[in-house]
Structure formats: structure tokens, C-alpha cells
Amino acid sequence: MSIGKKDFLFIIVIFVVFGIFWAISGEEKTKKVPFDDKHRPFYEIMRQTKSKMEADKGCPACHNEQGGVPFPAKHPLKPKDGPMRCLFCHKLIDKYK
Numbered sequence: 483m484s485i486g487k488k489d490f491l492f493i494i495v496i497f498v499v500f501g502i503f504w505a506i507s508g509e510e511k512t513k514k515v516p517f518d519d520k521h522r523p524f525y526e527i528m529r530q531t532k533s534k535m536e537a538d539k540g541c542p543a544c545h546n547e548q549g550g551v552p553f554p555a556k557h558p559l560k561p562k563d564g565p566m567r568c569l570f571c572h573k574l575i576d577k578y579k
């Protein structure tokens with residue numbers, strides 16, 4: 483049996499799908515929210531409200547560029563870009579959830 487045009491397309495689709503999975507798994511490597519005194523309240527908020535957006539509201543109190551904990555220069559988003567969905571990228575550490 484020879485590989486026809488349709489089979490070839492199918493193989494490409496599989497490669498694309500794996501490529502997407504790979505890209506998403508890369509995102510997961512973003513630093514997680516530490517489980518320390520400063521961040522523990524957010525684990526509690528998430529447990530109670532199940533709302534990332536609710537928890538996100540508290541982050542800029544410390545993470546800001548007006549004297550708070552600065553963002554790295556290469557941070558993909560700056561507070562001026564609008565509301566920051568911190569937990570969209572920085573996940574909670576699974577075992578403490």
C-alpha cells in the first residue's frame with residue numbers, strides 16, 4: 483500500500499496537533515504562585531470562590547511598578563496593558579490547592 487495524498491494530510495494534521503500540545507505544555511513551565519505567607523491567602527480565596535478573577539484582584543497590591551515587587555523586564559504583560567489575569571499563566575501549586 484502506498485501513501486496517498488489523504489494519508490499525507492492526515493500525518494500533517496497529527497503533527498500540528500502535537501505541536502499545539504507541546505506549545506501549551508511550555509506555558510505550564512511559567513513559575514507557579516509560591517505557597518508562602520504572602521501567597522497563602524490566595525490559595526484560600528481560590529478554595530472558597532473557585533474564581534481566578536477574584537484572586538487576581540489581590541495580586542497588584544504587591545506586584546506593581548510603583549514600589550512593589552517589580553515584574554521582570556521580559557514579563558509578557560505590564561499592568562498598563564489592562565487588567566492582569568495573573569493566574570491565567572501563574573498556576574497554583576497543585577498539592578496545596
Ligand code: HEC
Binds near residue numbers: 515516542545
Ligand atoms: C503581600 C504581597 C504579595 C501579594 C498580595 C502577592 N505577591 Fe507574589 N510575590 C510577593 C513577593 C514579595 C515575591 C518575591 C519573593 C517571594 O517569593 O516571596 C513574590 C513572588 C511571586 C512570584 C514568583 C515566584 C518565584 O518562584 O520566583 C509569582 C509567580 C507571584 N509572586 C505571583 C503572585 C500572584 C499570581 C499573586 C496574586 C494571586 C501574588 N503573587 C500576590 C508578594 C506578593
Ligand code: HEC
Binds near residue numbers: 552554567
Ligand atoms: C500571559 C502570561 C502571564 C501573565 C498574565 C502574568 N505573567 Fe508573570 N510571568 C510570565 C512569564 C512567561 C514570566 C517569566 C518566566 C517565568 O515565570 O519564569 C513571568 C514572570 C513573573 C514573575 C517573576 C518570577 C521570577 O522570579 O522569575 C513574577 C513575580 C510574576 N510574573 C508575577 C505576575 C503577576 C503578579 C501577574 C498578574 C498581575 C502576572 N505575573 C501575570 C507570564 C505571565
